[in-house]
Amino acid sequence: MNYGVVSQEQLEQIDEILTEKLIKIGVDCVIIIDMAGNIITARDNGRSKYDVYSFAALAAGNFATVDAMAKLVGEEEFSLLFHKGNDSNIHFSKIDDELLLISMFGKDISLGFLRLNVVEAIDQIKKLWPRNE
Template sequence: MNYGVVSQEQLEKIDEILTEKLIKIGVDCVIIIDMAGNIITAKDNGTSKYDVYSFAALAAGNFATVDAMAKLVGEQEFSLLFHKGAECNIHFSKIDDELLLITMFGKSISLGFLRLNVVEAIERIKKIWARK
């Protein structure tokens, strides 16, 4: 996928999906990045204070490390990562081979509910990418 040709209209539709499926359920911040750590788009709840640029770079490195570990144990990939903290949780999910969806959320949202919404968001985002 060459996301360099994604139109402004497509990015706006993706932002709408992120808002509807994730921000509106209480997610603090959601970012779509490429595997090099470049931000494709980011949405937050208006009160998030995350440094999304630093976070994107570190997240890409984290995902690459885990991908290498998957290969060491004979897995093709681990397509989903989850980090649980006392106040903040981070959920990583692959959209495709080039893009990651990163979601930061508090303890008021259950992981199962979040994952359901992430899966739905990714399916809708994939349809938009396919129209390029």
């Protein structure tokens, strides 16, 4: 899918969605990246100490690796990834073929609650994101 140019107004609306749906429920940091690891936008809770640029590059590589593994087992893709740690967790979800939404959050948020909010955020973002058909 080819994308048009994202306006400043659209980007601000996307940031508002990320803040309302994810940051306000307790997510530490949320990033939208393209599959090359370029950051489209990032929001955090003001206390996050993540290096989002390094994280975005590594996340894109991680997602590409898992995509290749999916094909090895006969799946077209694994559209969702989750890494659980003792204190920090990372949730990856595809917005579409070009974009990933990555949420970093602690143990105070359940995965189910996060996933529900991610799905709602992605639905709203898709309505704003420009496409060249």
